[in-house]
Amino acid sequence: MSIQLFDLTGQVALVTGGTHGLGMAMGKGFTAAGARLVINDISADKLDAALKQYSEAGIDSAGYLFDVTSEKQVLEMIPRIEREVGPISILVNNAGIIKRIPLAEMAVEDFRQVLDIDLVGPFIMSKTVVKGMIKRGRGKIINMCSMMSELGRDTVGAYAAAKGGLKMLTRNMATEWAPYNIQVNGIGPGYYATSQTAPIRQKGNPMNEFIISRTPAGRWGDPDELRGAAIFLASRASDFVNGHILYVDGGILATIGKPANE
Numbered sequence: 720m721s722i723q724l725f726d727l728t729g730q731v732a733l734v735t736g737g738t739h740g741l742g743m744a745m746g747k748g749f750t751a752a753g754a755r756l757v758i759n760d761i762s763a764d765k766l767d768a769a770l771k772q773y774s775e776a777g778i779d780s781a782g783y784l785f786d787v788t789s790e791k792q793v794l795e796m797i798p799r800i801e802r803e804v805g806p807i808s809i810l811v812n813n814a815g816i817i818k819r820i821p822l823a824e825m826a827v828e829d830f831r832q833v834l835d836i837d838l839v840g841p842f843i844m845s846k847t848v849v850k851g852m853i854k855r856g857r858g859k860i861i862n863m864c865s866m867m868s869e870l871g872r873d874t875v876g877a878y879a880a881a882k883g884g885l886k887m888l889t890r891n892m893a894t895e896w897a898p899y900n901i902q903v904n905g906i907g908p909g910y911y912a913t914s915q916t917a918p919i920r921q922k923g924n925p926m927n928e929f930i931i932s933r934t935p936a937g938r939w940g941d942p943d944e945l946r947g948a949a950i951f952l953a954s955r956a957s958d959f960v961n962g963h964i965l966y967v968d969g970g971i972l973a974t975i976g977k978p979a980n981e
C-alpha cells in the first residue's frame with residue numbers, strides 16, 4: 720500500500736533550470752517514480768546537452784528554451800508544453816542564480832537580477848501554471864529555498880532576500896491555493912556540490928572547510944540526496960502538507976556548530 724503513495728505515474732513534472740545540478744537530480748528522481756519530465760533553460764546549448772544526457776540515461780524528457788522572468792515567454796510556453804506533453808501536475812521552481820557581492824558594493828541592477836530570477840521567476844511560473852491546476856482540481860508546486868531563507872551570510876544578501884521572500888511566497892501560495900487541492904511547499908537544501916557552489920568548494924577555500932565543519936554530517940550534500948524530499952512533496956504522500964519548507968541540510972540548521980579544534 721504505502722509505496723504507491725510515492726508513485727508519480729501519469730504525472731507531468733516541469734523542473735525549471737533542470738539541465739544540471741539539483742534540478743537534474745530531482746528530474747531523474749521524478750522519472751524513476753514514473754513521471755514524464757519537462758525541463759527548461761535559457762541556454763540552448765545547455766538544454767541540448769541535458770536532453771542528450773537524460774536520453775543516454777534512458778530517460779525520456781522534453782526541453783523548452785525560455786526565461787522564467789519573462790511573463791511573455793512563460794505565457795507562450797506553458798500552453799505549448801501542456802499541448803505537446805500534457806497537463807503540468809508538478810512544478811518545481813528550481814531555476815536560480817547567486818551573486819556573491821557585499822551589499823554596500825552591490826549594484827542595484829545586480830540586486831534586482833537576483834530578486835528577479837530567484838523570487839519573481841517562481842511567482843510568474845506559479846501564477847501561470849496554477850490556472851490549469853485549479854481547473855483540474857489538483858497540483859503540486861515546490862519552490863527551491865535555501866539555508867539563506869533562514870540565515871544570513873557575508874556577500875549573499877540579495878540571494879538571502881530572495882530566498883527569504885520565496886519562503887513567505889510559498890506560505891502565501893499555499894494559503895491561497897490549498898482550497899483547490901494544490902499543495903505548495905519548499906525544499907531548503909543545505910550545501911550541495913553543484914556548479915553554483917563550485918567557487919566556494921575549492922580546496923583551500925575557507926568556506927569549503929567551514930561548511931564541512933559547520934555541517935553535522937561533516938560533508939557537502941550530493942544532489943541525488945534531494946530526490947527523496949522532491950518525490951515526497953510531488954506525490955500523494957504529501958497531500959496534507961502545505962506551506963512547509965523541508966530542509967535537507969545535513970543538520971546545519973539544527974546546530975550552532977562547534978569550535979574547529981574540538
Ligand code: NAP
Binds near residue numbers: 760863909910914
Ligand atoms: P545551478 O547549477 O546554478 O542551476 C541553476 C539553473 O537555473 C541552471 O540550469 C540555469 O541555467 C537556470 N537558470 C538561471 N536563470 C534562469 C532563467 N532566467 N530562466 C530559466 N532558467 C534559468 O544551481 P543548483 O546548485 O543546481 O541550484 C538549483 C536551485 O537550488 C537554485 O534555485 C539554488 O539557489 C537552489 N539551492 C542550491 C543549493 C546548492 O547547494 N547548490 C543550496 C540551496 C539552494 P544556466 O545554467 O543556463 O545559467
Ligand code: GCO
Binds near residue numbers: 867875908911916
Ligand atoms: C553560498 C552558497 C549557498 C548555497 C545554498 C545554501 O554562497 O553561501 O552558494 O547560498 O547555494 O543556497 O543553502
